[in-house]
Amino acid sequence: MDQSLGTVALSPSGDESGSVPTLPWQRPTALEHISNASLGRISELMVLDSQCCILVHKRSLQDLPLCKVHQLFSKHMKAIGQKCLNPYFRDESVDIFYLRKNDVFIVAAHPSPEIETSIATIVRLDYLQRVYEILKDCIGTVNEAYVSVNRMLVFELLDELLTLGFGFASSYAEIKPRLTFDPIHPRIPQQDEIASRFFGINAADKSRTQAVSSKSKEKAPNSAYINIVEGLSAVLGYNGQVRSSELWGKLTLISTLERPAPISIQLNEDLVIKAPLSGVQAQVAGATHIENPSFHACVDVTHLEKRKILRVLPPPDQTRLMVYTLSDPACIQIPILLIPALASIEGSRDQNLSLRLINQAESRITASYVRVKVKLPSWVQSISTTKSGLAHTSNFNADEKVAEWEVKRFHGGQEESICFRLICTFEKSLSLSDVGPISIAFNITHFSASGLVVRMAEVEHQASAQDPSLQRPECFFGVSTKAASYSVRTD
Structure with missing residues (x-):
């Protein structure tokens, strides 16, 4: 029997009868063209x-x-x-x-x-x-x-x-x-918690969650939505004076544009940007101030200083175009004031705690879901409430000794009031410093505490001879302010 390859082939039964010459095995030529790239290597x-x-x-x-x-x-x-x-x-x-x-x-x-x-x-x-x-x-x-x-x-x-x-x-x-590391499940802090650490008070409050619809609003196609949202932190005195205040703000853009196109955003003409390395540090009377702005990479700030214009080529979906802060109380507008007062009731050991809520914003501006929480001393057993209006609700948490007051809609230029009768368990003198701190939560649309607004926004027109039916995109913009850590000290 010939032992060389290609001369003998075994029959299906395994014997050598009926052998048929076969060709020697050769490497397929297709393998010669396989490179590292074709194997899917990744650098x-x-x-x-x-x-x-x-x-x-x-x-x-x-x-x-x-x-x-x-x-x-x-x-x-x-x-x-x-x-x-x-x-x-x-x-x-x-x-x-x-x-x-x-x-x-x-x-x-x-x-x-x-x-x-x-x-x-x-x-x-x-x-x-x-x-x-x-x-x-x-x-x-x-x-x-x-x-x-x-x-x-x-x-x-x-x-x-x-x-x-x-x-x-x-x-x-x-x-x-x-693996040597274990997975971590992050806890993302709310903004009011961050601000509360700055002021040294506990602002954790489940009632601060805004009662808004969980269903997200649908956005119109081929449009740009530009919003300014500011979180305001403030500590007020019992007489309405501002002890300290600061804010953080962000300018966001939601784009549903069918084709990418530059957007020009016009800000306040009197805008003054204060930064550590800038030459402008002092206040400018009557102007709008922001501090330490940082911008997304898609934002062109070439014309910001002179013309107050941001030119943006937006990525799809939501983009945070700018974040900024403001820590100068003289440049921050305080929209909501709360003035507490404590008065004795003749012939009784109980006392009346009255709260005046004042909206200093313009009449066209409305605050929604204003929530006031008052910490009461431990010897207050219960309370009774005297209030005016149907839009008010109040509650007393006996375990935590907290009185709660909510005003669903609070128009600018108006005042609301409530009176809590504090029913004490035994005879003990009570002063205003024993009450508090008082925390306030609110959300105000069409208002910015810094005064920053979007004056105009425009998308560059994309219509051409090839597509004359292409309509000009629309721009929508707004502004709102929410309470991050907002409290009244009575001491």
Whole structure:
């Protein structure tokens, strides 16, 4: 029997009868064209937030310049927007793939291959989906807050999932024994808690949650919604004097534009920006002031100083264009005042606590769901209430010794009042300093404590000869102020 390859073939029964000459085995020529790129190798893998800032970055290969992928992805996202940007694109000989999940982007990149292979694109996009599923199994929710507090854990996961450019995406159960960090579930503090730490008082108050509809308002297509929201923190004296005040503010944009287009936003003509490095530090009488503004990368501030105009090329969905603060009480408008008074009742050990609520805003401005909470001394057993109007509600929490008062709608230029009769358990002198502190929560639309407003907003017209029917987008803008930590001291 000839022992050489290609001369003998076994019959199905296993014998050598009926042997048929066969060709020697050869390596398929198709394998010669398989490159690292066609195998789906990845040079870099990163997780970015909604503003395209890096949360976690893993470089597996060193074949791309540092930060180049991040710069290219940010450039395309800001120029085109997530609704129009393909999940795979190429720029400057770099192939970039991404997935959008909640408010984060999972991005992968590799140098562009010389030979196009569509299978590599499918492999990489499928790999990103597997990375997302493993992240979700690990930290529970894949969003900016959860990724931020679990940065080291997420980096460990990416290090396990990507080795020498090859993706080893199996399951979280297989990777978990090799991880050294445990997942953290973040607790995001409310703004009133942050402000309360600044003033040194406890402002944690479940009643501060605004009674608004949980159903989100639908936005009109091909429009831009520009809003200024300010959180006001203040400590007032029992006589209405302002002891301290500050505010934080943000200018946000929600875009439903069909095509990306620049938007010009005109702010107050008398706007004065106070910053540590600026030359303007003193107050300007009658002007609107803000301090330490920071801007999103899509905002052009070239004309802000002279013309008070921000030019924006907005990403899709919601974008925080500017955040700012103001800590000068002389530049902050205080809309709501509360003046308490305590009076003895003749022939009784009980006392009357009267509260005057004053809205100093203009008559067209209405505060909604104004909530007042008064801490009472421990020897107050119960209270009785005397109030006017049908829009008032009051309550007494006997366990916490807190009297609550709510006014659903409170128009500018008006006053509301209430009187609590404090029923004491035994004879004991009671002064106003024994009452309080008094906390106030409210929300006011069409009012900003700093005075900052949007005077005008306009989207550059996109109509052309090819599409003359394209209508000009509309812009809607508004402003509101809410109480972050707002209290009255009676001592």
